[in-house]
Structure formats: structure tokens, C-alpha cells
Amino acid sequence: MKSLFKYFSSVKLAIVLIIIITLASVVGTVIPQQKSPEEYIARYDQWANLLQRLQFTNLYKSLWFSVLLFLLALNIIVCTLDRLSPKLKKTFRPRLAVEAKDIAVLKIREKFKKPMSLNPTRELVKKVLSSRHYRIKETQKENKIFLYARKRILGWFGADIVHLGILIIIAGGIISGIGSFRWNMTFSEGRILDVPRADFKLKLDKFETEYYPSGGVKDWKSTLTVFENEKPVLNKIIEVNHPLSYKGFVFYQSSWGWDWRNPSVDILAKKRDDSSFSRKIELKIGERVKLEGEDIEVSVLEFIPDFVIGEKGQITSRSLDPNNPAAFIEGWQAEEKIFSGWIFAKFPDFDRIHSEKETDLIFELMDFSAGQISIIQASKDPGVNFIWAGCAFLMIGLLFAFYWPSREIRVAMEGIGNKTEITAGGIAAKSKDTFTSEFKNITESIRRSK
Amino acid sequence: MNESTLFLITFVLYIASAFFYLSFLFSKEENTAKTGYFFAWAGLIFHTIALIWRTIESGHAPFTNMYESLSFLAWASILAYIIIEMKFKIRKAGPYFMLIVIGLMALASSPLMPKEATPLIPALQSYWLWLHVSVTLLGEAFFGFAFITSILYLVADAKENEGKNPGLSAEKLDSVSYRCIAIGFPLFTLGGLVFGMIWAYKAWGSWWSWDPKETWSLITWFVFALYLHTRIVMGWKGRRSAYIAIIGFLAALFTYFGVNYLLSGLHSYA
Numbered sequence: 150m151k152s153l154f155k156y157f158s159s160v161k162l163a164i165v166l167i168i169i170i171t172l173a174s175v176v177g178t179v180i181p182q183q184k185s186p187e188e189y190i191a192r193y194d195q196w197a198n199l200l201q202r203l204q205f206t207n208l209y210k211s212l213w214f215s216v217l218l219f220l221l222a223l224n225i226i227v228c229t230l231d232r233l234s235p236k237l238k239k240t241f242r243p244r245l246a247v248e249a250k251d252i253a254v255l256k257i258r259e260k261f262k263k264p265m266s267l268n269p270t271r272e273l274v275k276k277v278l279s280s281r282h283y284r285i286k287e288t289q290k291e292n293k294i295f296l297y298a299r300k301r302i303l304g305w306f307g308a309d310i311v312h313l314g315i316l317i318i319i320a321g322g323i324i325s326g327i328g329s330f331r332w333n334m335t336f337s338e339g340r341i342l343d344v345p346r347a348d349f350k351l352k353l354d355k356f357e358t359e360y361y362p363s364g365g366v367k368d369w370k371s372t373l374t375v376f377e378n379e380k381p382v383l384n385k386i387i388e389v390n391h392p393l394s395y396k397g398f399v400f401y402q403s404s405w406g407w408d409w410r411n412p413s414v415d416i417l418a419k420k421r422d423d424s425s426f427s428r429k430i431e432l433k434i435g436e437r438v439k440l441e442g443e444d445i446e447v448s449v450l451e452f453i454p455d456f457v458i459g460e461k462g463q464i465t466s467r468s469l470d471p472n473n474p475a476a477f478i479e480g481w482q483a484e485e486k487i488f489s490g491w492i493f494a495k496f497p498d499f500d501r502i503h504s505e506k507e508t509d510l511i512f513e514l515m516d517f518s519a520g521q522i523s524i525i526q527a528s529k530d531p532g533v534n535f536i537w538a539g540c541a542f543l544m545i546g547l548l549f550a551f552y553w554p555s556r557e558i559r560v561a562m563e564g565i566g567n568k569t570e571i572t573a574g575g576i577a578a579k580s581k582d583t584f585t586s587e588f589k590n591i592t593e594s595i596r597r598s599k
Numbered sequence: 600m601n602e603s604t605l606f607l608i609t610f611v612l613y614i615a616s617a618f619f620y621l622s623f624l625f626s627k628e629e630n631t632a633k634t635g636y637f638f639a640w641a642g643l644i645f646h647t648i649a650l651i652w653r654t655i656e657s658g659h660a661p662f663t664n665m666y667e668s669l670s671f672l673a674w675a676s677i678l679a680y681i682i683i684e685m686k687f688k689i690r691k692a693g694p695y696f697m698l699i700v701i702g703l704m705a706l707a708s709s710p711l712m713p714k715e716a717t718p719l720i721p722a723l724q725s726y727w728l729w730l731h732v733s734v735t736l737l738g739e740a741f742f743g744f745a746f747i748t749s750i751l752y753l754v755a756d757a758k759e760n761e762g763k764n765p766g767l768s769a770e771k772l773d774s775v776s777y778r779c780i781a782i783g784f785p786l787f788t789l790g791g792l793v794f795g796m797i798w799a800y801k802a803w804g805s806w807w808s809w810d811p812k813e814t815w816s817l818i819t820w821f822v823f824a825l826y827l828h829t830r831i832v833m834g835w836k837g838r839r840s841a842y843i844a845i846i847g848f849l850a851a852l853f854t855y856f857g858v859n860y861l862l863s864g865l866h867s868y869a
Binding site: 161167170171174175178182209361363389390399402530536537544552 | 717718720721722724725727781782784785788789792793796797800801802803804805806807809811814815817818821822824825828829831832833858862
């Protein structure tokens with residue numbers, strides 16, 4: 150147990166872990182993550198299988214990467230605990246009486262005689278030190294006085310505060326990993342949707358896309374209303390970078406699209422042997438409209454923005470963009486279906502109409518339009534406040550560690566008649582150059598003052 | 600007068616600065632270096648005006664495409680150089696640093712970089728753009744300086760081993776590298792990682808998604824964390840520290856540049 154503790158308290162382990170985690174992270178940016186097995190086979194051929202087995206294709210969420218992060222966290226905890234208890238002891242119960250001969254071994258030191266008796270010398274030294282913001286503790290043994298002066302003690306704990314921050318961030322990461330969830334909500338205007346795992350609903354009142362004069366998108370804005378017990382309680386316009394937060398949930402403007410399930414379709418009816426015949430019908434999905442002057446009714450059952458026939462012969466949409474718009478129409482005559490099939494906006498001469506009964510009518514998909522839908526990402530992340538707290542510790546710790554260097558000065562004074570022998574020594578973990586000159590200034594002003 | 604004229608004047612001033620610094624390397628006359636320093640200051644002033652001009656004209660932060668961000672990085676580098684020069688008096692490293700600045704300016708003015716200011720896409724419309732990018736790039740500028748002083752260290756160390764006088768002592772270069780990283784590391788942590796996470800949470804709904812840019816920022820951060828731990832805890836100095844600082848800057852460079860062109864991800868702006 151003790152040797153295990155010792156193993157985990159070594160900085161060498163930290164360095165090895167950091168190197169491994171860094172290299173693994175590099176690998177994870179080179180191999181595309183979380184793609185389909187087919188893509189890996191296309192890319193890596195016979196190596197694909199091995200990469201997937203080693204979880205290199207989902208590296209950051211893999212067990213072994215998590216274990217590495219866990220070991221690093223453990224290492225940080227043990228290292229910090231190992232260093233912290235002697236540090237705390239030194240902070241709160243420092244050794245006050247350090248003999249001159251022990252001070253004399255410090256790197257930054259000075260020894261001289263002051264032609265002044267012990268007590269006034271002590272007052273002088275204390276005055277000089279406290280004028281430089283040192284806090285002083287003193288003890289006396291017969292004709293010897295020991296001063297222990299220090300300042301910016303928090304700087305000495307800077308690295309520990311940084312490490313605490315990192316641990317809080319890792320903890321927050323674990324909480325997020327286990328407890329957070331996010332999903333997309335697809336809204337058309339006016340729609341109310343339940344928010345999963347919440348006791349409120351969300352309604353999209355309005356969705357609009359704003360454009361710059363040059364044509365680029367300026368912003369997507371969704372006006373949302375929160376409903377609780379069927380009553381509206383909150384109204385907010387969200388846009389990219391300005392989400393809505395409510396009861397631990399956050400709603401983001403994530404994407405948008407066309408509501409192709411509810412388009413308006415304009416169909417042009419013509420006759421094969423009568424070129425003067427031309428009738429336009431405006432239809433919504435499921436609606437049946439009579440063709441003017443004819444005994445035929447037409448309806449649209451389905452609209453596909455980017456028509457394609459899949460490998461298995463199934464009809465799908467390749468994308469959500471209207472690249473190859475197609476509509477499935479039906480014709481009825483006295484409650485009898487007489488034809489049905491696909492017509493295409495880009496290929497007016499081509500159709501896949503199936504006729505049950507002879508007709509000389511032909512149809513073209515003339516125009517179509519759809520309302521916009523707003524895709525809102527809802528998320529709940531119980532770890533996020535840990536992250537911000539951890540970041541705060543991290544930054545404060547870095548500032549203390551680099552810009553609040555702690556200083557420690559020990560002075561041993563021995564009264565010899567009406568003279569005092571002064572031995573002073575200083576310790577600084579960081580920015581030793583500035584401390585060395587400060588120390589020189591201090592001893593110089595002790596020497597000179599009367 | 601317009602922004603591109605100001606940019607050109609700035610570029611000329613930087614070239615003048617580099618010219619005087621370079622001739623200082625040969626002439627060893629203190630005054631030539633002072634002139635170089637003066638031109639660096641003049642360049643910084645004109646560059647600042649150019650950036651403000653661009654901000655007013657475009658109505659948004661001057662780092663939303665590659666041209667702008669390169670120009671801003673050059674500005675941050677000059678700022679970093681002047682801060683370092685004032686603190687550590689390291690004029691002999693000036694010529695090398697000016698060459699990097701000129702490289703950045705040359706890249707920015709190359710025809711490959713579209714210069715016109717385009718309106719901001721929705722994802723970039725946030726004050727976090729200012730905080731995230733400016734602080735990160737300033738941190739990277741200090742890493743850049745540590746990179747230069749580390750290379751100069753390796754050269755100086757080799758010279759000292761041969762018994763020659765390297766001009767700038769290896770020990771001083773080693774210490775300046777550390778001090779640059781001590782400034783750059785907190786800035787990079789704050790701007791790149793902390794502000795980045797906050798902004799990602801506000802814009803994408805997730806504070807960390809292992810996007811290549813995020814991951815490479817973390818890799819860069821890890822390399823410098825390694826530098827600090829080996830140095831402060833294990834007492835590494837000199838050559839080994841210099842190598843880590845060089846690797847760290849190359850990682851930062853890849854985060855800034857390489858990720859955009861070689862890897863794809865969420866962070867597809869600059």
C-alpha cells in the first residue's frame with residue numbers, strides 16, 4: 150500500500166501519463182472519430198478492424214483513454230496530498246527558531262554586525278521587513294532573537310490550487326459524461342413540444358432568418374414560449390450564441406430546415422392533344438382539389454425535395470435541399486382512382502404515372518414552397534457548474550503560482566554587548582532574481598538605518 | 600488613407616526594424632539596435648491604428664478570417680516583443696523575432712488570403728470572439744518568443760561548449776524562454792481553453808466536444824505543462840527544456856494553422 154502511494158506520488162508518473170495522453174490525443178485527431186465501419190474499411194482497409202478493436206475510432210470515449218485520465222487524476226490527488234501536509238504545517242506552525250548556522254547554508258544570505266544593542270536592532274529589522282509587507286513572527290532565547298518573516302504565502306499554494314481546479318474539471322467531466330443529455334427538437338411555427346424529462350413544454354411562436362444586404366445569413370431567430378401546466382410562463386427570442394436557460398435545461402438555436410412534410414404545391418395540368426388547355430392547381434398535402442372544367446379531382450400525397458431511388462429500390466430524399474423535387478399525385482374520378490405516380494419539377498417531360506383508366510391529361514410540378522422549421526438543441530448538463538468552478542480555481546492558481554511569488558526571510562540576531570550579530574537568509578521558489586535584489590535592499594537598509 | 604495603406608506602412612516599418620536589427624548583428628552598434636527598436640514601436644502604433652480602422656469599417660473584431668487573424672497575431676507578437684524587450688533587455692534576439700513577424704505579415708498579405716471584410720456569420724456574433732481570440736493569440740505570441748529564444752539557446756549552448764562567446768549567454772536565453780512561457784501559459788490557458796470552453800458552451804451547447812481544434816489546444820497545453828513540471832519539479836534546464844519549448848510552439852502553430860487546413864471540425868472559421 151505504501152509503495153503504491155509512493156508510486157502514485159511521483160511526478161515521473163505524471164509526466165509519463167501526460168506524454169501518453171498527449172500522444173493518444175494526437176492519434177484521435179488523425180483518425181476520424183465515430184464514423185461508420187464502411188468508412189474505416191474504405192480508409193484503412195485491413196487495418197480498420199484492428200483500429201476499431203483498439204477503440205482508436207472512438208478514442209476519447211474509450212475505456213483505456215478514460216483509465217488514463219483517471220490515473221492522471223489519481224496521480225494529481227496523491228501528489229497534492231503528499232505535498233500538502235508538510236506545506237500546511239509549515240504555513241500554520243512554522244519552525245520559528247532557526248539558528249544562525251542553519252540560516253548560513255541558504256543560497257541567499259547575509260551576515261553582518263550592527264553597532265546597536267539587541268532590542269533596538271530587532272525593532273529596526275522588523276520595521277524594515279514590515280515596510281516591505283512581510284508578516285513577522287518572533288521568538289527569543291536568552292540573548293538571541295529569531296524572526297520568521299514571509300509574504301504572499303498563497304503563491305506557494307498556486308500549483309495546488311491549479312491542481313484542485315483540474316480535479317474539479319475532471320470531476321465535472323465525469324458528471325457531464327454520465328448525467329448530461331442532449332437531443333434535437335424540430336419545430337414548425339406554432340408547434341408545442343414536450344421537453345423530455347422535464348415538467349414543461351416549449352412552443353415555437355416564430356422562426357425567422359435574417360439576411361445581410363449582401364445576401365449572407367445574419368442570424369436565425371426563434372421566438373420560444375415556455376408552457377407550464379398549459380400556461381405560458383416565459384417568452385424569449387433565442388439566436389446563435391444566445392440560448393434560453395430554464396430549470397437546468399438550455400435550448401440552443403442549432404439548425405433550421407424546410408418543412409417538406411407540409412409544403413404547398415402548384416401543379417399544372419395540360420392535355421396531350423389540346424395545347425391551349427392549361428390549368429394551375431394549388432394543393433396542400435392530403436388535400437383533394439377539383440380540376441376546373443373537368444370531372445377529375447387531384448391530390449398530392451407526398452413531396453420529396455431531393456428525389457432518389459435507393460439501392461433497394463426504395464424512394465428517399467438524398468438531402469433536405471430541393472435539388473430534385475418530386476410530388477406523388479393521384480387522380481380521382483367519381484371516387485375511383487384513375488391514376489397515380491411521381492412528377493418532377495426539373496423533368497417536366499418525364500413522369501412515372503400509372504394510369505388505371507385512359508386520360509389525355511398530363512401534369513407538371515410547377516412550383517412548391519414550404520415553411521421553415523427550426524431545429525433547437527435541448528441539453529441538460531449537470532457537470533457544467535463544476536467546469537466553471539474548476540476553471541476559476543485553475544486561473545486563480547496560475548496567477549498565484551506565476552505572479553504572486555512567495556518570499557520567506559529568516560533572521561537570527563544575537564546580542565553581543567552593545568552590538569548585534571545579524572544573520573539573514575531568504576527563500577524564494579520563483580523569480581529568484583527579483584528576490585535576490587529585494588533581499589539585498591533589505592539588508593542594506595538594515596545596515597544603514599540608525 | 601485606408602486600412603490596406605496603413606497595413607502597408609506597418610509592413611514597411613517592420614521591415615525597416617528587421618533591417619536595422621540585422622545590421623546590428625554585424626555592426627554591434629547599440630544605436631542601430633535602438634533604431635530597430637524604434638521602428639518596431641512605430642510599426643506597432645501604425646498597426647494598432649490599422650486594426651482599429653478595420654474594426655470600425657467592418658463593425659466586428661479584427662480577427663474573423665485568416666488574413667485578419669495573421670495580422671492580429673503579428674500585432675500581438677510585436678506587443679509581446681516590446682514587453683519582453685522592456686523587461687529583459689534582449690535586443691540580440693530582436694532580429695530573429697522580427698523575421699517571424701515579417702513572415703506573418705507576408706503571409707497575411709499574400710494573395711491566398713482574401714482581404715475583404717465579410718459580415719459575421721451567426722456563430723461568431725459574440726463578445727467571446729474578442730476575448731477568446733485576442734487572449735489566445737497573445738499567449739501564442741509569447742510561446743513564439745520562447746521558441747526563438749530556445750533555438751538561440753541551442754545555438755549559444757553549442758558555441759559555449761566550443762569555447763566561443765555566443766553574444767547572448769545561454770543562461771540568459773534559457774531564463775527568458777522560461778519567463779515567456781510563464782507569461783504565455785496563463786494567457787493561453789485563459790484565452791484558449793477557459794474562454795474557449797465558455798464560448799463553446801454558449802454557442803454549441805457543449806463545453807468540450809473533442810473537436811480537432813480543441814484537442815490540439817489541449818495537446819499544446821499539455822506540452823507546456825510538461826515543460827513546467829520537468830523544469831520546476833525535476834529541475835530540468837537548458838537543452839531538454841529548450842526542446843520541449845520548441846515542440847510546444849510547433850503544437851501551438853499546428854493548432855492555429857494546421858488544424859484548419861488538414862483536419863475538419865466544428866471550428867472551421869480560422
